[in-house]
Amino acid sequence: MGKPRVARWVGVGSSSLVFLCALPARAQVATLDVNSALFLEPSARSKLTVLNPSAALTVSPVNWLTFQGNYEADIVSGASEALKGGRLSNVDIVTSATHFSDTRHALTGGFTLTRAFTHLTGTYTYGTEHDYRSNAFAISAGTDFLQKNTQIELSYGRGFDQVCTTNYTASDAPSSRLALDSSKGCFTNAKDRAARDISLNNFQLGWTQTWTPEFATQVVLSAALQHGFLGNPYRSVVIAPAGDQALENNPENRGRGAIGVRGKYYVRSLQTAFSLGGRLYRDTWAIFGQTYELDAERYVFPWLRVLVRGRYYTQTGALFWSDDYTGGEPAFGPRGQYWSGDRELSPLSSYLLGARALATREGEPGARVLGLFLSCSGSVGFDALKTKLRDFTLGGTAPDDTLALLGSLGFRGEF
Amino acid sequence: MNGDRFSSLKTWALLTLGGVLLASLAGCATVRPEQRAILADPTMQFDEKAGDQAALDHALENREGSTGGGSVKGGGCGCN
Numbered sequence: 001m002g003k004p005r006v007a008r009w010v011g012v013g014s015s016s017l018v019f020l021c022a023l024p025a026r027a028q029v030a031t032l033d034v035n036s037a038l039f040l041e042p043s044a045r046s047k048l049t050v051l052n053p054s055a056a057l058t059v060s061p062v063n064w065l066t067f068q069g070n071y072e073a074d075i076v077s078g079a080s081e082a083l084k085g086g087r088l089s090n091v092d093i094v095t096s097a098t099h100f101s102d103t104r105h106a107l108t109g110g111f112t113l114t115r116a117f118t119h120l121t122g123t124y125t126y127g128t129e130h131d132y133r134s135n136a137f138a139i140s141a142g143t144d145f146l147q148k149n150t151q152i153e154l155s156y157g158r159g160f161d162q163v164c165t166t167n168y169t170a171s172d173a174p175s176s177r178l179a180l181d182s183s184k185g186c187f188t189n190a191k192d193r194a195a196r197d198i199s200l201n202n203f204q205l206g207w208t209q210t211w212t213p214e215f216a217t218q219v220v221l222s223a224a225l226q227h228g229f230l231g232n233p234y235r236s237v238v239i240a241p242a243g244d245q246a247l248e249n250n251p252e253n254r255g256r257g258a259i260g261v262r263g264k265y266y267v268r269s270l271q272t273a274f275s276l277g278g279r280l281y282r283d284t285w286a287i288f289g290q291t292y293e294l295d296a297e298r299y300v301f302p303w304l305r306v307l308v309r310g311r312y313y314t315q316t317g318a319l320f321w322s323d324d325y326t327g328g329e330p331a332f333g334p335r336g337q338y339w340s341g342d343r344e345l346s347p348l349s350s351y352l353l354g355a356r357a358l359a360t361r362e363g364e365p366g367a368r369v370l371g372l373f374l375s376c377s378g379s380v381g382f383d384a385l386k387t388k389l390r391d392f393t394l395g396g397t398a399p400d401d402t403l404a405l406l407g408s409l410g411f412r413g414e415f
Numbered sequence: 416m417n418g419d420r421f422s423s424l425k426t427w428a429l430l431t432l433g434g435v436l437l438a439s440l441a442g443c444a445t446v447r448p449e450q451r452a453i454l455a456d457p458t459m460q461f462d463e464k465a466g467d468q469a470a471l472d473h474a475l476e477n478r479e480g481s482t483g484g485g486s487v488k489g490g491g492c493g494c495n
Contacts, residue, residue, distance in 0.1 A: 037470035052470050074473075148448075150441050153488070204483070208461060209441050213450040218461045219434075222483030260484030262461065266453045273458040281481035289481035297458040305458060315480050344480045352475075356467060381467055387478060406474055410467050 030059045030415055037408040041078070043401035045097045048078035064115065068123070070108040077101040082179065083245060084341025085238035085395050086324025091245075093238075093395035100234075102183065104129040110138075118143045130183035131164040131233065136200070151208040159200030162187075165233040166247070167194040177247040179236045198228035214266040224256040237339045241326045249338050251320070256283040262293075272298040286319035287345065304359045309383075311352040318345040323391045343399070346392040354383030354406075372415055379410040462486040 032055070039050040054072040061067075079097045110123030120141045127134040140155030164186035168177045180186075185193045205221045231248040238245050262277035274296050281289035295309035320334035323346070329335040360377040363369040369376050385404040392399065446454070457463045468486070476482050 035467060035470065037474075039470075039474050050474075052473065054469075146441060147445055149446055202483075207438070210446045210451075210454060213446055214453055216454060216459065216461075218486065220484050220486065222485075224483060256481075256483060258481065258484030260486070262486065264459050264461070266456075266459060273456070279484040281484065283481070285480075287480045289479065291481075291484075299458075307458075313475075313479060313481075318480065344478060348479075350479070354471075379467055381471075383471060385474070385478065404474065404478065406471060408467055408470050 029061075030057065031412065032057055032415070033410070033412045035408065035410040037406060040405045040407075041401045042403065042405075043079075043399075045095075046079045046081060046399070046401050048076070048080070048401065051075040064113060066112040066114070068108070068110045068112070070106075072106045072108075074104040074129075075101075076103070080234075081341075081394055082181075082234055083236050083238065084248075085245075085326075086322070086393055087396040088241070088324045088326045089238040089243070089395055090241070091238055091243045091395065093397075102129050102131070104132070106134075117145065117148075131180070131186045132161065133187065133195075134159060134161040136160075138202075140204075142206075149210040151206075153204075153206040153208075155202075155204045155206075157200070157202035159198070159202070161198040161200060161228070162195045163198060163229050163233060165194050165196055165229060167192050168247075174249040175239060175244070175246045177249070179247045180233045196229040198226065198230070201225040214268070215263065217261070217263045220258075220260040220262075222256075222258045222260075224254075226254040226256070227252060230254055231340065232342065235341045237325060237341045239325045239339055246339070248340050248342070250340050250342075251285065251338055254284055257281070258289075260291075270298070272296050281315075285345070287315055287317070289313065289315035303361060304357065307356045307358075309352070309354050309356075312349070313352075314349040315347065317347040317391065321345045323393055343389060343392045347390040348387055348392070349390070350385055350387040352383055352385045354381065356381035356408075368415070369413075373413040374415055376411070376413040378412075379408070381408040381410075382406070460488075462488045 034055045035053070037052040039048070039052065041048040052072070052074055054070065056068065056070040058066055058068045077100070079099045081093055081097050083091065083093055085091055085093045104127060106125055106127040108123055108125040110121060112119055112121040118141065121139065123138045125134070125136040125138075127136075136157060136159040138155060138157035140153060142151060142153035144151050164180065164183060166178045166180055187193075187195060201224065203223045206218065208216065208218045210216045230252065231250040233247070235248045236245040237248055258279060258281040260277065260279040262275060264273060264275045266273045275294070277291075277293040279289075279291040281287070281291070291311065291313045293309065293311045295307055297305055297307040299305045318340065320338035321340055321342075322329065322335045325335060325339045331337070356379060358377055358379040360375065361369050362375045363373055368374060383406040385406070387402045387404070389399065389402060453459060462468065472485060
């Protein structure tokens with residue numbers, strides 16, 4: 001796209017924004033939501049830091065129409081092992097950790113049309129980083145009925161992504177394919193780089209039901225179909241006792257399904273809202289996951305509410321996953337045909353404990369908060385996630401990066 | 416093999432039947448607008464603090480082999 005064309009689009013966008021801002025104000029014209037999260041995984045050799053700032057602006061020029069824009073970034077730095085082997089592998093895995101850093105930018109634009117009982121939302125997201133690009137369209141429609149005690153929401157998302165890999169061809173044996181050593185040359189005409197497509201289809205159905213003045217439930221059914229390069233282009237796996245290694249080789253298709261059930265109940269005697277939830281997950285790679293969540297939230301002061309949460313998760317490993325592929329697996333069995341060094345495909349369980357505090361200040365029509373906002377709120381949160389890897393090792397050594405810490409700060413203003 | 420498939424089909428059939436029965440009960444639940452003071456509170460809404468939750472979900476999706484089945488917006492006073 002040439003620069004004059006970009007400038008034209010920027011001009012059209014700016015004019016539209018100015019036009020929307022100039023329209024007569026309604027009860028709530030715009031909401032600004034700014035969040036920042038910091039994810040830390042301390043480790044002696046493969047620590048990871050991810051800073052995730054985001055900003056979202058929604059503007060409602062008229063009651064039935066809302067525009068939304070969102071920017072999000074993932075600023076990632078750390079070190080990871082570029083080679084995976086298990087207990088039998090006769091190679092040095094642990095010191096293969098290499099440093100890396102990258103930034104993902106994601107821009108989203110969309111609209112919501114609202115009528116008395118229905119709404120329709122459409123969004124488009126473009127994401128880019130040095131070795132990955134994504135284009136995602138999503139549409140969702142929802143309706144209320146039975147005196148607004150029942151809400152149904154249907155959504156569909158379609159993604160057209162691309163990932164950078166080395167330039168192998170389909171006729172090259174998977175065992176001869178090489179991993180990337182860096183993102184240099186990705187999405188250019190470099191002869192040793194290739195862009196591979198990933199096709200994504202996501203479906204979701206949500207049903208929210210009010211049962212009593214203190215009790216509501218929600219059921220969410222999700223399904224996803226993925227096709228393309230579904231591995232890590234940087235990771236090699238030791239596949240033979242002599243130490244031969246090859247680019248991770250996952251199946252090219254994956255079907256995923258999940259059902260989540262949650263209930264919220266307000267206990268008047270404790271003045272606290274409790275939420276209990278469970279989720280079952282299954283995919284065509286034979287991973288079966290179970291999640292159980294409990295949280296409680298209450299007002300400490302009229303302007304301050306505090307939430308505490310706990311979560312337990314467990315999963316089986318993928319059918320083709322093995323800690324070590326040099327143990328004589330049959331060549332045409334799942335562990336001979338495919339090989340992966342992904343620890344998220346291994347059998348694991350995790351515990352999460354966290355808390356969040358949220359302070360809100362409401363303004364008056366004649367006296368806005370800070371002279372600007374109808375209302376504003378600020379939040380601070382902290383979560384700790386401990387993962388237990390049941391089989392995964394790095395050359396027989398258990399990884400030390402199994403504790404993750406997540407801190408978040410948020411601000412929301414309505415004006 | 417056929418026995419496994421039959422058992423799996425039976426489980427899905429029972430789950431579907433249970434879901435349909437539960438859904439039909441929804442018609443019996445009537446909470447009037449004036450009874451929704453508690454349901455209207457932010458603490459009783461699903462996916463109320465989406466920005467905060469999105470960062471956590473993003474981290475978990477990168478550390479687990481599963482995804483989907485999360486919260487969607489819903490609940491509240493039903494007054495929009």
